[in-house]
Amino acid sequence: MDTSDSASVEAFFASIPVVDGIFTTAAEYVVGPMRDLDPTDAASPFESKFWGQYRVVRAALDRLSSDASIVLMSGAASVRPPAAAPAYVAANAAIEGLARGLAVELAPIRVNAVSPGTIDGNLWANRDEAVRAASFAQFSADTVLGRPGREGEVADAVIHLLTNGYTTGSTLYVDGGYSLR
Ligand SMILES: NC(=O)c1ccc[n+]([C@@H]2O[C@H](COP(=O)([O-])OP(=O)(O)OC[C@H]3O[C@@H](n4cnc5c(N)ncnc54)[C@H](OP(=O)(O)O)[C@@H]3O)[C@@H](O)[C@H]2O)c1
Numbered sequence: 675m676d677t678s679d680s681a682s683v684e685a686f687f688a689s690i691p692v693v694d695g696i697f698t699t700a701a702e703y704v705v706g707p708m709r710d711l712d713p714t715d716a717a718s719p720f721e722s723k724f725w726g727q728y729r730v731v732r733a734a735l736d737r738l739s740s741d742a743s744i745v746l747m748s749g750a751a752s753v754r755p756p757a758a759a760p761a762y763v764a765a766n767a768a769i770e771g772l773a774r775g776l777a778v779e780l781a782p783i784r785v786n787a788v789s790p791g792t793i794d795g796n797l798w799a800n801r802d803e804a805v806r807a808a809s810f811a812q813f814s815a816d817t818v819l820g821r822p823g824r825e826g827e828v829a830d831a832v833i834h835l836l837t838n839g840y841t842t843g844s845t846l847y848v849d850g851g852y853s854l855r
Pocket residue numbers: 675676677678699700701702723726747748749750789790791792793794795796797798
């Protein structure tokens with residue numbers, strides 16, 4: 675599906691009678707300082723990452739089983755802002771707020787958020803080597819565990835949130851302690 679297109683999202687769920695779990699990592703956005711970004715780019719973390727996930731959950735509502743679990747994708751910038759990324763920071767904070775709000779509205783369906791630090795995976799593999807090395811070095815210096823995370827470490831946390839029956843409205847920071855410092 676294309677999470678930026680409501681018709682595409684609704685068409686996807688039309689063929690699925692019951693939904694037990696939702697997790698979508700789909701997003702594309704521009705990050706930068708307020709002074710430099712035009713309004714479309716500045717809105718892109720909200721439009722793609724926040725509203726994309728909102729559309730997915732909204733389209734699945736009538737198909738969710740009573741013990742379904744939803745995990746929203748956030749990012750630890752929500753609580754420890756990097757330099758020059760204010761709209762991205764705000765979009766992630768909004769996603770964590772959405773998890774809390776939906777946990778109340780949709781109970782007993784559980785809704786949580788996972789909030790990673792910098793992860794050594796596909797996104798960074800597709801960036802320029804010098805940019806990647808500088809970002810990994812900075813994140814390693816900033817975080818308690820001294821290294822970027824791995825995609826499997828985020829997946830473990832998502833599986834926990836999908837399956838744990840007594841966790842809702844929480845945000846799990848898979849960030850090596852980045853948000854502590
Ligand atoms: N990587 C990190 O360090 C990190 C840290 C914190 C949070 N996160 C969050 O993790 C999420 C995923 O990031 P990632 O690192 O896995 O990035 P990624 O490798 O770039 O994956 C993003 C995926 O989203 C897909 N996508 C983009 N727009 C879409 C749309 N409108 N509809 C459907 N699919 C779409 C892309 O598909 P195509 O390849 O076809 O474009 C791509 O497969 C993002 O929300 C990001 O903010 C990542």
